[in-house]
Amino acid sequence: MGCLEQLAASGGFAVDEGVAEAVYDRLGIGIPQHVQSFFARLRDYALRHDRECITMEDVDAVYRTELLGPSGQNDLAHYEARLRDGVGDETRYGIAMEILAEAAVQGVFTPEARHHLETRYSKLPSNAPRQVIETLDVLVHDGYLESDTEGYRFASNLLRDWWKARFRDHYAPLTAASRTTSGEIDPK
CATH class of the missing domain: 1.10.10 (Arc Repressor Mutant, subunit A)
Structure with missing residues (x-):
């Protein structure tokens, strides 16, 4: 959770309360590669939607459509x-x-x-x-x-x-x- 918060801060993104916990809950364990991949997709998702804040709703959408979707298949x-x-x-x-x-x-x-x-x-x-x-x-x-x-x-x-x-x-x-x-x- 700390890793995700640091990635967001270093990228200039705000993160709604509970996002780091929700990411960890979705992943189940904190494999660094998975945390980094999840954050990269959350960041890109926020940018595509012209936002500088990552929300709880983003976590579910990105998990389903990005991590498990076509773009996540390579990872x-x-x-x-x-x-x-x-x-x-x-x-x-x-x-x-x-x-x-x-x-x-x-x-x-x-x-x-x-x-x-x-x-x-x-x-x-x-x-x-x-x-x-x-x-x-x-x-x-x-x-x-x-x-x-x-x-x-x-x-x-x-x-x-x-x-x-x-x-x-x-x-x-x-x-x-x-x-x-x-x-x-x-x-x-």
């Missing part, structure tokens, strides 16, 4: 490229994408979802439980997910919302309870 796309490099092979990359989609869309990657993922990958010539464990280790180590009592969740709201926006309409939950007997996704 976030490097996470996917970094992920591909970090996990090392196509099988673990596929596992990582499924874990992240589950955690984003469902809110948490649960032990039940983990079991279903291990079962799905057990048909491949690899040790599926080991592959899932190693992939989770990378996702936690690199700051994508954090462990809690229910499973694994995104540490960053921005990354979660970005992944969720990408997969919410093109994703089948891992848990069997969300599937019908024919294998189709239950629309409920």
